């Protein structure tokens with residue numbers, strides 16, 4: 001689309017693919033696509049605000065959905081060495097379907113026995129109207145649903161409420177319903193099947209009631225008895241995991257402390273205290289670490305995780321009862337994406353870099369793009385994206401677009417010495433667009449135009465730039481704004497000089 005043709009950015013199409021929304025970084029985008037397809041690693045190097053995080057996130061969106069769900073399973077022989085169990089998506093879904101059909105039945109409250117529906121709070125005991133369980137007042141007759149003289153309801157209430165005791169006592173003798181363990185969401189009753197009496201449990205389950213007959217109850221009990229486990233890494237996870245500035249435990253997982261040391265019957269068993277790290281959560285997905293060198297010595301662990309594709313989880317605090325617990329071989333088959341600015345590149349440990357180049361790519365992100373028809377169109381796409389993403393500002397009209405383009409050319413020259421180019425330091429440009437949008441909103445304008453962008457450009461100057469403009473130069477401004485006495489003493493060593501006697505000992 002030519003700039004001449006458009007009225008404002010509302011006419012610009014925004015691509016559905018998040019990688020196509022990254023502008024000016026064609027090489028990095030191409031490699032990100034390959035990395036997603038072939039499960040390779042990626043190191044993005046370059047100045048802030050040029051799209052590195054955006055690329056990492058978009059790469060994750062290109063990965064297939066995770067296929068494995070991971071469980072940590074209790075080890076009865078040696079509780080401090082829980083196992084890992086893997087299930088494929090198919091197995092998990094199959095199991096869910098199975099367990100629903102076979103074990104439990106969901107029925108509508110209308111199909112449940114009347115006293116069950118009332119006790120569980122689905123039916124008004126006064127007027128008989130059915131309504132959602134979470135409404136305590138009947139929408140039809142405005143009475144409290146459970147509170148009144150139906151004898152069976154009084155029986156149930158008796159267990160939790162000593163009021164109405166005498167009346168309740170009499171009814172209780174006749175009652176067939178009992179709430180289980182004071183849990184008002186669950187009732188037990190009996191029914192006769194083929195001449196034999198059996199237990200049935202009804203449980204509130206959202207808009208439905210779950211029915212568990214004797215068989216279902218037995219199955220449930222068996223299942224709970226068979227080696228207890230918990231889901232460690234769910235199928236329904238995000239494939240993008242960011243671990244910038246993560247601590248050791250956040251990155252590698254941990255086993256929580258238990259004051260009872262996991263003592264049987266007292267404490268929490270070890271397997272329940274196992275917590276995955278970011279590397280495990282990124283299993284089958286992307287682990288993104290911005291400012292990679294800041295990770296320091298932890299970089300080594302990432303290298304091991306990338307090499308082995310498994311990493312144990314153990315208690316990382318030697319003082320904690322978690323320290324004696326270890327789960328071996330927890331999968332962490334991840335696509336690693338690191339970001340780093342140019343001057344910190346040498347702080348990345350070299351084996352990690354050679355690992356990345358060995359099975360992935362390093363790419364220097366661009367800071368400018370040539371000012372041509374195609375790239376101007378992409379820049380306008382960027383403006384439209386920023387407006388959409390913000391959601392609170394109006395679109396930018398043609399005059400506004402032109403000022404933004406001019407500013408983008410100016411920045412390319414200023415920061416990167418590039419003529420006839422458009423800057424790709426787009427976070428800054430995004431800030432300018434939002435500032436212009438706020439001004440337009442304040443003025444109740446329908447679109448962002450030239451005057452709003454002009455005002456935003458002035459507004460977006462740093463404090464230092466503002467001082468320079470007002471006082472000619474920075475130092476002059478500092479001096480002028482100071483009181484006479486403060487100026488007399490103006491020196492970075494001011495306090496030290498004044499109190500030099502007190503400070504002698506510290507030198």
Ligand SMILES: Nc1ncnc2c1ncn2[C@@H]1O[C@H](COP(=O)(O)OP(=O)(O)O)[C@@H](O)[C@H]1O
Pocket residue numbers: 021022023024025047048049050051052053054055339382386424425426427428430
């Ligand atoms: N190449 C780009 N294409 C489109 N938008 C960008 C680009 N670079 C930066 N932006 C905008 O700036 C924001 C910050 O960019 P980000 O990806 O966090 O930069 P980096 O990680 O390189 O510091 C993005 O969310 C996006 O709105």
Ligand SMILES: [Mg+2]
Pocket residue numbers: 049052053054290
């Ligand atoms: Mg970033």
